[in-house]
Amino acid sequence: MAFQNDIFEWCRDHRVHHKFSETDADPHNAKRGFFFAHIGWLFVRKHRDVIEKGRKLDFSDLLDDPVVRFQRKYYKSSVVLMCFVLPTFVPWYFWGETVWNSYFLASILRYTVSLNVSWLVNSAAHMYGNRPYDKTINPRQNVFVNIGAIGEGFHNYHHTFPFDYSASEFGLKFNPTTWFIDFMFWLGLVTERKSAPKEMVRARKERSGDGSS
Template sequence: MSGKVDIKPGSSISEILRGFEKQLGFKNEIKWSTAIPIVLYHVLAVYWCYHYAFPVKWQTLLFETNTISAIVIYFNYFKLMFCYILPTTLGIWLWGEQWRCAVAWQCFIRFLGMFHSELTVNSLAHAYGYRPYNKNIIPRENRFVATCTLGEGWHNYHHAFPFDYKAAEHFDAFNFCTTFINGFKWLGWAYDLREATPQMINGLANRLGDGTPLHYPLAEQTDD
C-alpha cells in the first residue's frame, strides 16, 4: 500500500482514477471501462442470488456443475448462447425450474464461479506454490488452482514449456482440458501436438529448478 496521493482541485476524472490506483498500490492501470461493469455484475449477482437462488431443483445443481462455456472465434455470440441462454432456458423447459432460480444459478453462481476460478491462474498461481522447472520466473505449480481450473494450475511448467499442449508434466485426474484434447486426438481432429521430452524437463529442472522433486525424474548417468 503506497502513501497518500494528493489530488489537485480541478483534476480530471482520469487523473482522479489514476491517483486512486496509486493509493491502492496497483502497478498497472485499471481498465475502468471493464472494471465498473464487472463490479456492478457482482452486485446484481449478490442481490439476485440472495432472493432467488433457493429453493432449487437437484437437476439445476447437477447441470450447473457440468456446463462449459464455448471459446471459439465468435466468442461473444457463442458465450451469450452457451453460457447464458441455453443453460438457463433448458432448466426451465426440461424440469420446470423457476426462471428466477435458473438465472441465479446459471447466469450468476455458475458463471462467476468459473470466472473467479480462471482468475486464480494469474493470481494465486503467481503467488503460492513451487517452481520445480524454473525458479527465475514468477508462475508456480499450484494444485488448488489446478483443481479449480480443471488442469490449468501447473503454471511453472506451462511457462517453462509453453509449446506443450498438456500444460503439465504429469497426468492429473482433474486435467479435463488435456483429456478433452486427447479425445479429439483420438478422433483425428487434433494433431501435431507437441510435448516436452523427459530429457528436456529434467535438464531444465536440474539447471533452473528450485529443487522440488519432479514427477518423472530420470536416473543420473554415471561413468563406470
C-alpha cells in the same frame, strides 16, 4: 459459454502475457498485486506498454483460422445465447425450475464461479506454490488452482515450456484439459500434440528448478 472474450482476443492477450510476463506489458501483471492480476485488469484501460509491445507480435495465424473468424463475427449473439439464454432455458423447460432460479444459478452463479476459478491461474498461480522448473520466474505449481481450473495449475511448467499442449509433464495426473485434447486426438480432430522431451524437462529442473518436484 465461458464468455471470456472471443478466441482471437483471448489468444492475443495470452501471447502478450507469456512474452512480457510480470512487466507493464503483461495484461494481468501479477507484480501489481493479487486483485489486479485476478480481476482488476479488466476494470481499467490496458497499460500503454501492453498495446505498444503487443503490436509487435504476430497474430495473423489466428485470423487465418475460419473457426476464429466465425466465432469473432458472431460473438455477441452467441454469448447471449450460450452463456445466458441456454443455461436458463434448460432447467426451466426440462425439470420445471422457476425462470429466476435457473437464471441466477445455472447462468449467473456458474459464470461467476468459472470466471473466478480461471482468474486464479493469473493471480494465485503467479504468487503461491513451488517452482520445480524455473525458480527465477513468478508462475508456480498450485494444487488448488489445478483442481479448480481442471488442469491449469501446473503454471511454473506452463511458463517454462509454453509449447507443451498438456501444460504439464504429468499427463495422467489430474488434468482433464489434457484428457479432453487427447480424446479429440483420438477422434482425429487434433494433430501434432507437442510435448517437452523428458530429458529436456529433467535437465531444466536441475539447472533452474527450486529442488521441489
